Amino acid sequence: MxxxxxxxxxxxxxxxxxxxxxxxxxxxxxxxxxxxxxxxxxxxxxxxxxxxxxxxxxxxxxxxxxxxxxxxxxxxxxxxxxxxxxxxxxxxxxxxxxxxxxxxxxxxxxxxxxxxxxxxxxxxxxxxxxxxxxxxxxxTIIHFMVPADSTVESVYDLKGAKIAASQGTTCQYYLPIVLEAYGMTVDDVEVSQLQLSDMMNAVNDGTVDAAFHITSYPLAAISDVAATTGIKILNIDGDEAAYIHENYPFFSSMVITGGSYQGVDEDVQTVGTLxxxxxxxxxxxxxxxxxxxxxxxxxxxxxxxxxxxxxxxxxxxxxxxxxxxxxxxxxxxxxxxxx
Incomplete structure (x- = not known):
């Protein structure tokens, strides 16, 4: 077949x-x-x-x-x-x-x-x-997402949070790299490894505080939640982005253009790979x-x-x-x- x-x-x-x-x-x-x-x-x-x-x-x-x-x-x-x-x-x-x-x-x-x-x-x-x-x-760009009404404004604010990450390499390797740049490890958060659809449903239902995924954009599953519940995408930039690139050179600074997702009107500075x-x-x-x-x-x-x-x-x-x-x-x- x-x-x-x-x-x-x-x-x-x-x-x-x-x-x-x-x-x-x-x-x-x-x-x-x-x-x-x-x-x-x-x-x-x-x-x-x-x-x-x-x-x-x-x-x-x-x-x-x-x-x-x-x-x-x-x-x-x-x-x-x-x-x-x-x-x-x-x-x-x-x-x-x-x-x-x-x-x-x-x-x-x-x-x-x-x-x-x-x-x-x-x-x-x-x-x-x-x-x-x-x-x-x-x-393929990291999307670190929280609900639109979340008080979280930075990755630093996620210590102790419930984070859903997409299965496989993203959860096993990419999430720890980003947390490391912000002085954390996976032991500082509660991680659930989920399929993309389940992860976005968890954001929609409010059963997790944040979701972590890497993808080209816009992605339909993310767009759907942005148009209903609403999301914010956290910036990964400045010294933290520089740290990631210096220690993991396959990652570099990238931008999710404002307007790519409903309610995300400003450019998001983040990191990704090719x-x-x-x-x-x-x-x-x-x-x-x-x-x-x-x-x-x-x-x-x-x-x-x-x-x-x-x-x-x-x-x-x-x-x-x-x-x-x-x-x-x-x-x-x-x-x-x-x-």
């Missing part, structure tokens, strides 16, 4: 890319094939046929759709390549599939990439140094160069098919580079003048 859904989604994306017009396709193909002096093409570069699998995420989710869109564009630009987006349950499975060469490239949040490459945190069983950075994409593309260190250099060049020079086409693809661009691509950059990607970034 998963393979069927994958095939259906891929077919939809093929039709979407085709609808962008032959001129866009021609532009992205020639752009991907050219070298920095504009003289080389995919033929003169002697591109070798190869198959690359990208471990992405749940079928129909953002990461799967992004990778499927990338795969279709790459195969249009380079018919020698067979590239596919593979269904997974997220970063941890993506990293392990890539380590085992079931996939050659994957989507990973920046912290997952860093710890996997160091064989740290939950990846102590992996060999260190087997991953390389390819490109950075869209932001969803990034990483690969095996032994992935062919020519392939990675062609892949990165094609993606970076086709942002308009990609955005028209799936808007989040446009976040993989030259302006922010290196923000999530917390592991060594693959030589193929490095070559293109130097040509583009950002390295």
């Amino acid at each position: 998963k393979k069927f859904l994958s095939a259906v989604l891929a077919a939809v994306l093929v039709l979407s890319l085709a609808a962008c017009g032959s001129s866009s396709q021609s532009s992205s193909s020639s752009s991907a094939a050219a070298t920095s002096d504009g003289s080389a093409s995919s033929e003169t570069a002697k591109v070798e046929p190869m198959t690359v699998r990208i471990s992405a995420g749940p079928s129909g989710g953002n990461n799967f759709m992004i990778c499927a869109t990338f795969a279709d564009l790459i195969m249009k630009a380079f018919p020698e390549y067979t590239v596919s987006a593979e269904i997974s349950n997220g970063t941890a499975q993506n990293i392990r599939a890539t380590a085992e060469n079931e996939a050659q490239m994957c989507i990973s949040m920046s912290d997952g990439a860093m710890y996997a490459n160091e064989a740290g945190r939950e990846y102590t069983d992996l060999e260190p140094g087997q991953f390389a950075y390819v490109a950075g994409g869209y932001q 969803n990034t593309l990483i690969c095996r260190t032994d992935l062919d250099e020519t392939f990675v160069y062609n892949f990165v060049k094609t993606i970076m020079e086709s942002t308009d086409t990609l955005s028209s098919v799936y808007p989040l693809c446009g976040n993989f661009n030259l302006e922010n691509t290196l923000e999530g580079a917390v592991i060594p950059i693959h030589p193929g990607a490095e070559k293109y970034y130097k040509e583009a003048g950002i390295l």
